[in-house]
Amino acid sequence: MTKSRTMAAYDGDVTEACERVLVTLLRGFGPWKDSVFLVGGLTPRYLVAARPPEVPQHAGTGDVDVVVDVGILTDTQAYSTLEENLHAMGFERGTNEKGVKVSWRWEARLKTGATMILEFLAEHPELGGGKVKVLPTEGNVSALNIPHASMVFDLHDKIELTAELLDGAGLATETVRYANIVSFTCLKAFAFDHRNARKDAHDLVYCLEHHPGGLDAAIDAFRKALGGTHAEAVREALAKLRLRFIHDKPDQSYRRDGPVAVARFEDNDANVEADDELRNLRTLRQRQVADLMAKFLGGLEEAA
Template sequence: MNVKHTTAAEYSTAHTDACEIALVALLRAFGSLKTNLRLVGGLVPRYLTPSQPPDIPAHTGTTDVDIVLNITILTTQGTYDKLRRQLKDGGFVRYQPAPEGPVSSWQWLYNVGNTPIVIEFLQHTDDPAQSSFLVQIDGEDVSACQILYASIAYDWFEKKEIVVELPNNGGIVRETIRYADAVAFIVLKALAFKSRHERKDASDLIHVMRYWGNVESLAGLFKERIATGIHNDAIKLALTALKENFCDEPEIPGYRKDGPAAVINFHGLQDIDEEIRIREQREVSGMVNYFIQHIT
């Protein structure tokens, strides 16, 4: 169900479409609280870099939905019972990762036809020691997993109206989704790759950097955000992570680092002609180097 695949070939458009439907169902389940939800993670590139072949290829997709919650708002008096009830009334059940194991309080399951989709609730922390620890929203029924600097998506996000058909004859509905913008997405993905070294994180990061716009405009947007003084700790840490995982050092060429290798391996290019593979890794590293140089 909640599988992080290691290669692009294992993802499908149909599964990603199901994730979009689950997202809309979640927004409807949250009712008046839905405007406080922020979409992050692997579904975001679908909206940041919509497919426009051949210039912008379709993003690989995702198998789950990552949502940042604003705990301050959700813990307002009277919210607890309403949230728990509305999730269950909306067709969501607590996810059970293993058949004989406990159910999760921060992961919920929604079935889109025969496709089960896991929703993961996330919450901001600026304390590295608290990253990956749960914070309770609703006793033991609803909680969120803390990740570093998730609140960047509260402030820097985009909106888009989407139309989907809900399962079980739920009808066609419109919803406005709020998702991390390019700066927030790149910051969170750079930090995610630094902490867990998953190929998919590196690929998502490079896809958005490559296809959101040109590198100069992206670097310019970062410089504008840095000038505001908001979320500068998060941006600084993310840029450091990009340098460490993708960029040249005096004795280590960037293309040989784990970032470019993860991107190439995710797309199944590790076994092709070595010259072609190295060229592809150089291209990834070169783009990130160029991006960093235009910011600093």
């Protein structure tokens, strides 16, 4: 499904509903909930603790993307519980870009008319090639195989969330395991490189800009990861960021597709051809993003 190309297309109420979906899913998933990890556009809500006006508004999301341990899809009881929970929450199988129903994307229509999307992602150790592909399963629920997705099992944070359950069963509190700044940035870097969605660029830049402790804290987290189990995947992701955000001539980095994607997403594709002020604001934002990424990547190179 194609992501919306501008920030104006996202609705804060839908983001709140996404949180309810996540808590409801975990509440009904019993002992397997510890094998569910949040990634994607809802994650910045927890990676960045500050809220406006202290920080700019994040776009939010209409999707709940979770990485699951592939064991869930082969455990009969866990699998049955997952499918039962999806139907209980009002979810039905969603469709891909060609309109074909798929087993890894599930959709539910809110009372407001908005569509809620829940996607299951995984990384299967026996499916090589580094390609995105659907994992084979026996039933109606599957996951999309995403290269390097399993890094979130080791690189994550957690938070206790309280939300109103979708089935009207009251407030529930669950522990949500979500991608930390390293795994989130890496997976978003791979996603942006793969599908060129402006929202991916906005998400990763937003979290680096407003990471608790500042950019230095994010750099420190990456330095530790570069000495760990997932060092190769982290280096690959950093190379993708350099490709998309940095030019050989530093003063031209603002023209790279990464900074442009962020600026055009955030200014809602403003008509810069007809307004000099809007054009200047877009260029300024592109330069801010390019400078941020240069400091981030440069800080890691200094530590190497």
